[in-house]
Amino acid sequence: MSILAIDAGTTGVTAVIVTDEGTIAVKGYQEFTQNFPRPGWVEHEPEEIWQATLAATREALASYDASQLRAVGITNQRETIALWDRETLASPRRAIVWQDRRTADICLGLREAGHEERVAEVTGLRLDPYFSATKLTWLRENEPHTWALVESGRYALGTVDSYLIARMSRGTWHVTDVSNASRTLLFDLAAGDWSDEMCELFGVPRDALPELVPSWGEIATTDPATFCDLSLPIAGIAGDQQSALFGQTCLDPGDSKCTYGTGSFILTNTGTTVRHSQAGLLSTAAWRSPDGVPTYAEEGSIFVTGAAVQWLRDGLQIIGSARETQALASSVPDSGDVVFVPALTGLGAPHWDPQARGLIIGLTRGTTRAHLVRATLEAITFEVRDVLATMQLGDTLRVDGGAAANDLLCQIQADQLGVPVERPKIVETTALGAAFLAGLGVGVWGSPDDLRRTWALDRRFEPSTDRAAADAAYARWTDAVARSKGWAQ
Structure with a gap:
């Protein structure tokens, strides 16, 4: 038996098929367009996300026997909000992406x-x-004709998981789980339900929101005429970072992971306790079992890490692919005192400054593209150190995501934190978590504890003993971050 996991990320969709041994058998991937209609605005065309989902799934199924599939799991970019017609499933406008900054004044x-x-x-x-929620407030204030159809019940709204389930099921289900709901500003963590108070504050009709369902169990069913000739239960849902926490089998309170993706996200399992941070961290729902037991997490959200590497490739065009960064950055012993603050969409945790903007400082005539690439990798590790300075980090940090394959990045991260960094053999733990949830939902695995045996170490990166050098580099970073703040005012 095997599980099809759909990972609908910020820049593309990955489809993986996971065996009952917890290994990835095959994979498909399809990018979709990033739209930047104005400075600070980021949008996706929902239909492109759907077509990318179909293309990635077909690629995975091209070399796999679909009759072996038992269920589908879905994980997704979380705070992105989409609208669609309940009858035709067409979207009246582009989705507003989690990176979008247009609502800074509403927040203020x-x-x-x-x-x-x-x-x-x-x-x-x-x-x-x-x-x-502030994205929905913006729509209500700026696109009244569209919003009128939300209030009338013609248009549904939801996060990307809800949209994909609607498409996969030909509009039969409008659902989400607590991990996605808890990222909307409309979910009451303690009550475990949508908050009437928050819906009123942000002007969002509650009946337009999806039904809340457990994170695993037989939640919906795919329509074969719509979804690649597959009739399967959709049995697992989680936002991407909670899914990675689950995929890393961080199932006990205190377990932590860092995912290097478009952004980087550090989560610590807090069990059944909601831990409210005073240091710029977030409290979030991690998952909820079919019998209603919640698990919570504390999170540090960094907006731009892998996206900075993508900017080097697509914006500056100084690299051809992300894979080049390790060799290029290793060609110089350090960044030559160049510091890059990748606040390309503002700063997230622990600074939370939507008006901050990207900054590169320390350039000289001797600066090369290798120095800038190394400064980018260093920036990712500095951002993670910023967050973990406010958390209770254990003896190690587990890492995953695409950039975790970069040995130099992992070594710099260990050096900065002063603790070992552990990389699993499967770094695509976001998709793996969705597969684990779906597998639990249909009985491929009997309990979350059965999943621990599937985790395997690929490499452990030990920190350097030269703390003075690491701390000096970090001090330059904190100085540069201070200079980047408030720029867009």
Whole structure:
């Protein structure tokens, strides 16, 4: 038996087939377009996400017997919000992506009106353009004709998981799980349900929101005429970072992981306790079992890490692919005192400054593209250190995501943190987590504890003993971050 896992990320969709031994048998991938209609705005065309999902799935199935599939699991970029017609499933506008900064003024207005403390108390989040609800407020204020059809019930709204399930099931189900719901600013963490108070604050009709379902179990069913001739239960749902936490088998309170993706996200399992941070971290739902037991997490969200490498490739065009970065950065002993603050969409945890902008400082006539590439890798590790300085990090850090394959990045990370960094053999733990959830939902695995045996170490990176050099580099970083703040005002 095997599971099809769909990982609908920020820049593309990956489809993997996971065996009952917890290994990836085959994989398909398809990128989709990133739209930047104005400075600070980021949008995706929902239909392109759907077509990328179909293409990635077909690629995976081309070399695999579909009769062996038992269920589908879905994981996704979280705070991105999409609208679609309940009858035709067509989208009236592009989705507004989690990276989008257009609602900074809405957040400022709500903060000045004194709402942030109550928002944090109910949702575990903060008033930042990152989260979904302010995007919906913006739509209500700026696109009244579209919003009228949301209020009338013609248009559904939801995160990317909800949209894909609607497409896969030909509109039969409109659902989401708590891990995605808890990223909207509309979910009451303690109550485990949508908050009428937050819906009223942000002007969102509650009946437009998806039904809340467990993170695993037989949640919906795919329509073969719509989804690659497959009739399978959709049996697992989780937002990408919670899915990676599950895929890393961080199942006990205190277990932590860092995923290097478009952004980087550090999560620590806090069990059945909601831990409210005073240091710029978020409280979030990790998953909820079919019998209703919640698991929570504390999270540090970094907006731009892998996206900075993508910018080197597509924006500056100084590299041809992300794979080049290790060799190029290793060709110089250090960054030559160049520091890159990749605040390309503002700063997330622990700074939370939507007005910050990217900064490269320390350039000289001797600076080369190798120095800039190395500074980019260093920036990723500095951002992670910023977050972990506010968390209770254990004896090791487990890492995953595409950039975790970069040995130099992992070594610099260990040097910066002063603790070993462990990389599993399967770094695509986001998709793996969705497969694990779906497999639990249909009985491929009997309990979460059965999943621990599937985790295998690929390499352990030991930190350098030269703490003075690591701390000096980090001090230059903190100085540069201070200079990047407030630039867009």
